[in-house]
Amino acid sequence: MESGNEHILLPELTDQGIRLDVKREDLLHPVISGNKFRKFKYNLESARKKGSKTLLTFGGAYSNHILATACAGKENGFQTIGVIRGEEIAEKWKENPTLSKANEYGMNFRFLSREEYRKKEDPLWLQDFLEGMCDLYVLPEGGSNALGIKGCEEIIVPSDKKYSHICCAVGTGGTMAGIVNSSNSNQQVIGYPVLQNSDLVKDIHNFSSQSNWTLETKYHFGGYAKTSSKLIQFMNSFKEDTGILLDPVYTAKLFFGIFDMIKNRKFPRESKILAIHTGGLQGITAMNMKLRKKNLSLIKL
Numbered sequence: 001m002e003s004g005n006e007h008i009l010l011p012e013l014t015d016q017g018i019r020l021d022v023k024r025e026d027l028l029h030p031v032i033s034g035n036k037f038r039k040f041k042y043n044l045e046s047a048r049k050k051g052s053k054t055l056l057t058f059g060g061a062y063s064n065h066i067l068a069t070a071c072a073g074k075e076n077g078f079q080t081i082g083v084i085r086g087e088e089i090a091e092k093w094k095e096n097p098t099l100s101k102a103n104e105y106g107m108n109f110r111f112l113s114r115e116e117y118r119k120k121e122d123p124l125w126l127q128d129f130l131e132g133m134c135d136l137y138v139l140p141e142g143g144s145n146a147l148g149i150k151g152c153e154e155i156i157v158p159s160d161k162k163y164s165h166i167c168c169a170v171g172t173g174g175t176m177a178g179i180v181n182s183s184n185s186n187q188q189v190i191g192y193p194v195l196q197n198s199d200l201v202k203d204i205h206n207f208s209s210q211s212n213w214t215l216e217t218k219y220h221f222g223g224y225a226k227t228s229s230k231l232i233q234f235m236n237s238f239k240e241d242t243g244i245l246l247d248p249v250y251t252a253k254l255f256f257g258i259f260d261m262i263k264n265r266k267f268p269r270e271s272k273i274l275a276i277h278t279g280g281l282q283g284i285t286a287m288n289m290k291l292r293k294k295n296l297s298l299i300k301l
C-alpha cells in the first residue's frame with residue numbers, strides 16, 4: 001500500500017467525482033493501534049531519558065489509551081499504573097475485556113470516583129495523589145500532551161499533500177492538532193468529535209499552529225461510547241463493502257459523518273478526501289457485550 005492509504009470505491013463517491021482514501025493507522029500495531037502508537041513515540045523516549053520506571057495515566061474503563069499504555073509499558077520495560085474513572089469498577093474489572101487485557105500486560109489500577117477523577121487536571125490534587133510513588137512518568141488522559149501531538153504530526157506524510165480534505169475522529173483533540181500542524185494551509189482538516197460537550201476548540205487552538213480546520217459536531221451519537229442501531233448497521237455495511245472494520249467509539253462516527261456529508265453535498269465535486277482510521281478496534285468486544293445484553297444487533301468482525 002503506497003503511503004499506507006487505501007482507496008475506497010463506492011458509487012456514492014464516484015457519482016460526485018469524490019475520491020476517498022483511508023489512512024490505515026489501525027494497522028500500525030496489533031494492540032497499540034492508530035494514534036495511540038503515535039502518541040507514545042516521543043513520550044517513551046522522554047520517559048527513558050528521565051529514568052522513569054513507571055508510566056501512569058488516566059482513562060475510562062474501556063479506554064483504548066489505557067490498554068495501549070499497558071502494552072507499550074510491557075514492550076518497553078516500564079511498569080504501568082492505570083487510574084480508572086469509576087470506583088464501582090474496582091469490584092468488576094475482571095469482567096471488563098479492556099481492563100483484564102491491560103492487567104495481563106502487567107498494569108495495576110487505581111479506581112477513582114467520578115468526582116475525584118475530574119480533579120486530575122489540578123496540579124495540587126495531582127501532587128497529593130502521586131505522593132509516595134516514585135520514578136513516575138505521568139501521561140494525561142488520551143496521551144495528548146505536547147510530545148503526543150508531536151508524534152501525531154507524523155501521521156501526515158508529504159504524499160498526503162494531494163488531498164483537499166483530511167478527516168479524523170476527535171476525542172481530546174490531540175490527534176487533530178498534530179494533523180493540522182503537518183497539513184498544508186490550503187488543505188481543510190475536519191474533525192468529528194465523539195463527545196457532546198467539550199472545550200475542544202480551545203484545546204485544538206492551543207496545540208495547533210494553523211487555522212485551516214473545522215469541527216463537525218453533529219455526529220457524536222449522544223456522546224462518548226454511545227451508539228445506535230443505525231450506527232452499528234452503518235459499520236456492518238461499511239465492513240461488507242470495503243473490508244475495513246471500524247470501531248464503534250470513534251471511527252464509525254467519523255465515517256458515518258463523512259458519508260452523510262457526501263450525501264448532503266457538503267463536499268465540493270472532485271474533492272480528494274483522506275480519512276484517518278485511528279484504530280480502536282479493541283473496543284468492539286466490550287461494545288458487543290453491551291449490545292448482546294440489550295438484544296441488539298452486533299458488530300460483525
Ligand SMILES: *Cc1c(COP(=O)(O)O)cnc(C)c1O
Nearest residue numbers: 171172173174175250278279280
Ligand atoms: C483516542 C482515539 C481517538 C481520539 O484521539 P484524540 O487525540 O484524543 O482526539 C480517535 N480514534 C481512536 C480510535 C482513538 O483510540
